[in-house]
Each structure stands twice: as C-alpha cells, then as structure tokens.
Amino acid sequence: MNVLYIDLSKYKYEIVNRKDLFEEWIGGVGVGIQLLKEELNPKSDPLSEENVIVFAVGPFTPAYPLASKTVALFKSPLTKNLGESHAGGRTATAIANAGYGAVVIKGKSKKPIYIVIENDKVHFRDSRVLWGIEDSLIVGRIIAEKEEGRGIRTVMRIGGGGEKLVRYACVTTETYRHFGRLGLGAVFGSKNLKALVVVGRSSVLPKDKKGYREIYDKIYKITLESDAMQKYHLIGTAVNILPLNELRSLPTKNLKSTRFEGAEEISGESFAIYNLGRRIACNHCPIACIHIAALRVPYEQEKYFYKTIMISYDYELIYALGSMLGIHSREGLLKLIHRVEVYGLDAMSTGVCLAWATEALEKGLISEEDTVVRLLFGDYEAYLKAVDYLVKQPTEFYKILAQGVEKASEVYGGKDFALAFGGNEMPGYHTGYAAHIGYLIGLRHSHLDSAGYSIDQKVKEVKPKDIVDKLIEEEKWRQVLSSLVVCFFARKVYTPEIIVEAFKPLGVEIDENGLLELGSKIYAEKLKLKRKMGFDVKSLRIPKRILETETLHGKLDKRFIDEALDYYAKLVNEITG
Numbered sequence: 001m002n003v004l005y006i007d008l009s010k011y012k013y014e015i016v017n018r019k020d021l022f023e024e025w026i027g028g029v030g031v032g033i034q035l036l037k038e039e040l041n042p043k044s045d046p047l048s049e050e051n052v053i054v055f056a057v058g059p060f061t062p063a064y065p066l067a068s069k070t071v072a073l074f075k076s077p078l079t080k081n082l083g084e085s086h087a088g089g090r091t092a093t094a095i096a097n098a099g100y101g102a103v104v105i106k107g108k109s110k111k112p113i114y115i116v117i118e119n120d121k122v123h124f125r126d127s128r129v130l131w132g133i134e135d136s137l138i139v140g141r142i143i144a145e146k147e148e149g150r151g152i153r154t155v156m157r158i159g160g161g162g163e164k165l166v167r168y169a170c171v172t173t174e175t176y177r178h179f180g181r182l183g184l185g186a187v188f189g190s191k192n193l194k195a196l197v198v199v200g201r202s203s204v205l206p207k208d209k210k211g212y213r214e215i216y217d218k219i220y221k222i223t224l225e226s227d228a229m230q231k232y233h234l235i236g237t238a239v240n241i242l243p244l245n246e247l248r249s250l251p252t253k254n255l256k257s258t259r260f261e262g263a264e265e266i267s268g269e270s271f272a273i274y275n276l277g278r279r280i281a282c283n284h285c286p287i288a289c290i291h292i293a294a295l296r297v298p299y300e301q302e303k304y305f306y307k308t309i310m311i312s313y314d315y316e317l318i319y320a321l322g323s324m325l326g327i328h329s330r331e332g333l334l335k336l337i338h339r340v341e342v343y344g345l346d347a348m349s350t351g352v353c354l355a356w357a358t359e360a361l362e363k364g365l366i367s368e369e370d371t372v373v374r375l376l377f378g379d380y381e382a383y384l385k386a387v388d389y390l391v392k393q394p395t396e397f398y399k400i401l402a403q404g405v406e407k408a409s410e411v412y413g414g415k416d417f418a419l420a421f422g423g424n425e426m427p428g429y430h431t432g433y434a435a436h437i438g439y440l441i442g443l444r445h446s447h448l449d450s451a452g453y454s455i456d457q458k459v460k461e462v463k464p465k466d467i468v469d470k471l472i473e474e475e476k477w478r479q480v481l482s483s484l485v486v487c488f489f490a491r492k493v494y495t496p497e498i499i500v501e502a503f504k505p506l507g508v509e510i511d512e513n514g515l516l517e518l519g520s521k522i523y524a525e526k527l528k529l530k531r532k533m534g535f536d537v538k539s540l541r542i543p544k545r546i547l548e549t550e551t552l553h554g555k556l557d558k559r560f561i562d563e564a565l566d567y568y569a570k571l572v573n574e575i576t577g
Helices: 019-025 028-039 091-097 136-146 184-190 209-225 227-234 237-246 268-274 315-321 330-343 347-362 380-392 396-401 405-412 433-441 452-458 464-484 496-506 512-532 558-576
Strands: 002-007 012-017 053-056 070-075 082-087 100-106 113-118 121-126 153-157 171-173 177-179 193-199 276-280 290-298 306-313
Touching: 019 028, 028 053, 028 070, 028 100, 028 464, 028 512, 053 184, 070 091, 070 184, 082 171, 082 184, 082 512, 091 100, 091 153, 091 193, 100 113, 100 193, 136 153, 136 171, 136 193, 136 330, 171 184, 184 193, 209 496, 227 237, 237 268, 237 315, 268 276, 268 290, 268 315, 268 330, 276 306, 290 330, 306 315, 306 330, 315 330, 315 347, 330 347, 330 380, 347 380, 347 405, 380 396, 396 405, 433 452, 433 464, 433 558, 452 464, 464 512, 464 558, 496 512, 512 558
Parallel strands: 002 100, 113 193
Antiparallel strands: 002 012, 053 070, 053 100, 070 082, 082 177, 113 121, 153 171, 153 193, 171 177, 276 290, 290 306
16 A cells, blocks of 8 residues: 655655555554654644644545545644544545555645645645635635546645634635644644645455445445434434533533523524535445535625525534524524634634633633624624634734633633643533543544543443543544544444454455454554653643533532543553553
8 A cells, every 4th residue: 555755845755655554554543643653753843844744544445335534643733742633525535546545744835835646646736826815615616626636536725724823723625524623724834735636546446346245235234224324314413402402511601501592593403494405425425414504695785686605514513603602593603604614713622712712801811902802602793703813813812812722721811711621622512521531531632532422421320440441442442443444423333343344355354353452552552652742641631610510410520530530641651651
C-alpha cells in the first residue's frame, strides 16, 4: 500500500510503498499514528511548519458499505496535543482510488497554494487569488469549476477561520462534511494551504469475488434492517434533542440548566416537518443520515425576491448553537449554523466559546467594549455578529476567544464555567459521570472516543474504576473501527465476527482476538504519543459547572471524578511504561 509524502516547503512529493505499516497496523488511525510518529517532532509548535498532517484510509474504504471515513492526524493548535478528526463525504474513496492508504503533508508553502492529487501526479496551484475569500462554500465552488474529476474527486478547503488561525477552525470537504474538531483548519492556514483536491481514477478488485459479494450483501442487509440506522435516516442525530431534554441532560445556556424550554421548536422532529429539504449520504453509504434544511432568505432591498440556502444540521450543531446559546428560533439557529459553515469553524467549540462569553459578560468579567455587541442568551442576531468577530477579530478579546475557551478563561477569569476538557470544548451530553470522565480521559477528549453518555443511560450505579475500565475498553475497540475505517454509526453492524469475515475475500486472515489485541496496541501507541506531546493526567481540569448542574444521576461529586482520574493515571503509567 502506497503513502504519498508532500513537502510544501520544497514543492516536492514522493510515493513510497509502506506495505510494512499496513500489514501491521491495518490502516486508518493505526497507520496514521505511526506516520505521525515518524514525521513529527512532538514538541513542535502546532502552527509552525514543523507540524505534520496525515490523512489515512483503511482496507474497507473502497470495499464495503459505511466504510466512508477519512482520519486526519496532526498536532492540535487548540489543545497543543494530539489532534484527530474524522470526516465523511467522498474524501476516503477519492484517496483510496488515487492509489493511497495515506497522505502525509509537511512543511509550509512560501505563498498561498492548493494541492491537486491525480493518482500518481501532484500539482501545486497558486491560490493567492483565493486567499482572503472567507466563504469556504464559494472557495469550494471555484475550485470545483476549475479542476477536473467531477463525481470522483474530493475538495477539502478552509474558509476565513482557517486563514485567521482560529484554533478551532475546520476543514470542509465536499459541501456538508468536515474535519471538524481540534483545529485542522488552522493548521492548513499556518501552512498557506487553502485546499487539497484528490481525484482518484483507479480501483481495487477483491481476491475472492464470490466471497466478497456474499459478505457485502450480508453487511448491506444488516445495515438496512438495523433500527438504529433507520433512525439516522429518518430524523438523523437531531432525534436526540427531545429525549436528552426529558432526561435533563441537554446542556442549556452554558450548562446553567439541562432542560431547554425551546427544545420542541429546535427538535429533530420540528426540523423534519418544517425545514427538511433533502437527505444525502457519504460515498458508499446506503443510509443518507445527512439532513439538509432549506432556509428561504429575502434579498436585501428586493421585495418578494428570495434565495433558498441549503444547510446541514445535526444534534451537535443544534446543541452548541441552539440550546447552549438559548436559541429558540429554528430560522435563527439555521442562520447561525450557516454562518459557522461559511467561515469553516467547528460548531461545538464556537457555541461553547460564545456561551462562556455571554456568561462572562453577565458577570462583569468582560465588557461590551470587548464583545462589541451585547451578547444575550436567545439573541441570535447578536451571535451572528459575534461569529463574524471571531474571524475578523476587531478586539483583543476576540483574538483570545479565537484560541478557545480554556485560553479565554485563563486571561479573563471564569474558569469555573469554562466548559473545556483537556482543552477541547464540551460536547452536548451532560448525562453523568461516564460522559464527563470520558471527555477527560478520551484520547481526543471527545464524546466519540468512548460514548460515556451511553453508559450513563444504561447503568445506574457504578464505581469510578468500573467506569474507567468500560470507557477504555470501548475506546480500544474504536481504534479498530477507525483503522478499517468505518463510520462509528455502524459500530453495531461491524462486529468482530463480521469484520473477520469481511477481511477474508480481501486476502487477510485475522481472528477476533487478533482484532482486540490490535485495538489495545493502537490505543497504547496513541497514548504514548500524547504523553510525548505533553499530556499529563494530573493537569486535567474539572470545570466546576459540571458539578453544579444536575444530571440524570443527580449532582456529580468531584471526589468520584478525582478517584477515577487517579485510577486512570496509574493505568497510563502501566500502558506507556
């Protein structure tokens, strides 16, 4: 399996067969971590030319349904530690069909450029004319009209957020998918890299065509018959708004509350009834869980003339830019989502940062001179302006807030209600101990590391040690899924038994125990790299706000979390030696 190495400083590239890596580490995050270890100085500044970006796909990418994700690995400018972000769309298939299992990007261009990969050729395009265009959607459209490969290519690019080095800027791929968390967009911006285009024109045939067809059909059938997958198709992840609100687990107004009085208005059901325009799917996926709302917007100074904007929405966007900011209006929420999309910002970090800023303004820690606009929970017009200011940075306050809520609270105070875990802003689940311990100890401080919110809803009484063990066990298994690379929504489809069976027609023999052992090995490799980058369990901060606001398990006790972290610290030492 080939790896493409691109050096932006020298405008050169090299294709190397790294069969050794793929045979030992499968692909995806397993291979990506090894490549990052080889190429990256772990002590380097995330925004320096020393930072390295690795895009990696897996052996199931071009072969099976729901194997539609690409893993991006880098040093995060938000957390100053390991950055890992996954995106769907067409990116994974394009990289695989171009003939690569991974793409490594290092160095820094002397001028703004974008890269075009066409199978074994790499082109460095001058993008000075695109630099300064803040709208990532327009950038994507311009590049798509210029470059060939419509239907088989991917266009990954940044907007104004990445150019201005907002530490939680994302990379948008196609129109509605993103490498969202941990600031990959800022890393692109620091390298003067406006976009990466991949056109894949080749294909790979299985060794056992009959066996491949049989297991393909089996996976496809399981997928279509899955209740969970049907739920994702019908309403999408936005279906979680009302249940979490009823459980008193929906973070509201900077987690002052866990029940939002406007939940019905911004629920997945309401979006489906009043705003749903269409559903689309990532490449090679039969589910189509991406829900697109149609928003009718009048042209300025043109009576009775309207344009329709298509806006992707899901649970995390609705939480972060809706309940977290006290937004009742679906129209206002969609405008906020669209504004964040245009600039290429991570929605979760943006919402949490603005929620903190609103409360900091309420408490007098900052002034309207800092915020320029008066921030009030529920006032989406004010937040629309604030999103503009995060990118344009007219005051010192917005320059600081663009570095994340952890940094902002260090400068202005308000750490007690600054909702960051390991430097990464809080996801949308205040369900109990497992969720928050999961954010703290997860290797990317994300709800997707281990789904602690699921443990909270299933288990009423559990000890700190047991929670940590359950979270790590789940995270180790997810290393296998993100090495294949399959969508986490399909984790109940891709069981160990199915994975073993699916490997055989591809010419790979591995048993279930081998998969589990590999997951543990990859987890250990990531943890070792995190420690080299400076990760220390003792430095983890527990936001006081999570102890003050009730969960479905009542109020959380800091002593419980401390005990869990002490136990985890011992495990870290054992795992990393």
